[in-house]
Amino acid sequence: MGQVGGIDVLVRSSWLIVAVLISVLIAPAIEQVAPGLGAWTYVAGGAFAVLLYLSVLLHEISHALMARRYGLPVRSITLHFLGGVTEIDGEPDTPGREFGVSVVGPLTSVAIGLVFLLLLPVTPSGLLELAVEMLATANLIVGVLNLVPGLPLDGGRVLRAGVWKATGDPHRATIVAGWGGRVAAVAALGYPLGRELVTGQPTLISDYVLALVIAAFLWSGATAAIVSAKVRRRLPVLAARQLARRALQVPGDQPLSEAVRRAQEERAGSILVLGQDGRPTAVVSEAAVLATPDERRPWIPVSSVARTLQPGLFLAADLVGEPLIRAMQRTPASEYLLLEPDGTVYGVLVTEDVDRAFARAA
Incomplete structure (x- = not known):
């Protein structure tokens, strides 16, 4: 879709699925604050999806800028079904730099959420107020969830930086953070059932499907990180x-x-x-x-x-x-x-x- 600071910004076709899902899911809320829009209800939902992913783009840009500050080349930023990813050529060479590159993304999302939260009291009621409220909520959730200590989430890289600093072994740190990601995957999979048992309210099938998708994403990313760390442990013998x-x-x-x-x-x-x-x-x-x-x-x-x-x-x-x-x-x-x-x-x-x-x- 273009470049930011010379970095290619790519959008996968799966994003269109997200845009449609968001439009459908928030349509009742839009209809409640702005009745009578008809088909424009879904257009408004699509516009919110674009704004939400622009927030995700700012999250990824912060990763890219921090990586560049540490001298790491950034190949591209890609927006996809579950958010975005910044492709960095190489990895930070110290735990401190790993921490900096990782934590700046969630902090950016939290900051964006707080800005929208501060704007909420002065925002005119109606559709605009709903958009600001949802953007504040979504960005705060994205920021907090990304700090969950497990790979492939940013919080997993933060955990990796901490374990790396404590042990001096980046590969062991990756394995620990990978197992954190596996725990997070199991928790995500069991969340809908746990919520139903606690609240007594039935859970929608769509919630179970979403939990399964998120759990699969976390488990596959965590497993790939663990395998990669075990492989890279053996690389120093190759001279x-x-x-x-x-x-x-x-x-x-x-x-x-x-x-x-x-x-x-x-x-x-x-x-x-x-x-x-x-x-x-x-x-x-x-x-x-x-x-x-x-x-x-x-x-x-x-x-x-x-x-x-x-x-x-x-x-x-x-x-x-x-x-x-x-x-x-x-x-x-x-x-x-x-x-x-x-x-x-x-x-x-x-x-x-x-x-x-x-x-x-x-």
């Missing part, structure tokens, strides 16, 4: 320098059979193709070599089974853990060329070697 293969450098017109023979003789695990300037321009694909019959190898130049080295295939030899995985994810490939800080070749990193090392660390 590019330790996993690198020694590389044999040959001219591109050398027969494949000769290149393979020399690599075996020199115990090199990979083969690099040199350009006319003497610098590596391509890395030989191990899969392509294995797929080439022995009798054909003397007649095939090594360059025909090599992949040209694009910018994303040059990696620093000192990469370790998560930065290494992110660098590989940006340009998926089977082999990468590892370079020393001065630009000299250290070796070749093979994706299968990384996968095996990760599996052994499980």
Whole structure:
């Protein structure tokens, strides 16, 4: 729908479902304060849905601005069925920054709710007063509920920041906050039944459906966070320098059979193709070599089974853990060329070697 401060603002089609639901649900209240509107009752409901999601957008913008303040790139803001999400490239590197990025969203919603609450006494009665009252209530509820201590809610990230600060272990903190999210999911699922038992009033089927949707969202988000934390715990064992293969450098017109023979003789695990300037321009694909019959190898130049080295295939030899995985994810490939800080070749990193090392660390 546009940009805010250079950040793309996206709206999923599921938002239209929310707009329709809001229009239908608040139609009786609108009819009560402004009778006789007819079909315009639902138009007014749709307008309220837009205003509500503009409040959600302000909530997400506050996350984005705080993230930028800490030097974290923000890819986009997306509004969807259950609210919004700010896609940040990377994570805060300290508990304090994690707390700041997380808590600012709910505080923004609470502040918006309080502003509407203060406007309520001076708002003319009727449809406008109803809108201000509902916006105040909705934003206060959004702010408070987002502080529930469980991922994927903002309160879960606040809890994560606290546990991280106390233990010094961000992965343990994520697991704790993830379990908080699972508890919140169970509570959300049981809320309609609990309310019915306490008040004695029957609960609508729609309330159970909404509770199920919210519980599923919380449980899936919390579970994903727990799984991610367990995976990321194992990433520090992945060091590019330790996993690198020694590389044999040959001219591109050398027969494949000769290149393979020399690599075996020199115990090199990979083969690099040199350009006319003497610098590596391509890395030989191990899969392509294995797929080439022995009798054909003397007649095939090594360059025909090599992949040209694009910018994303040059990696620093000192990469370790998560930065290494992110660098590989940006340009998926089977082999990468590892370079020393001065630009000299250290070796070749093979994706299968990384996968095996990760599996052994499980």
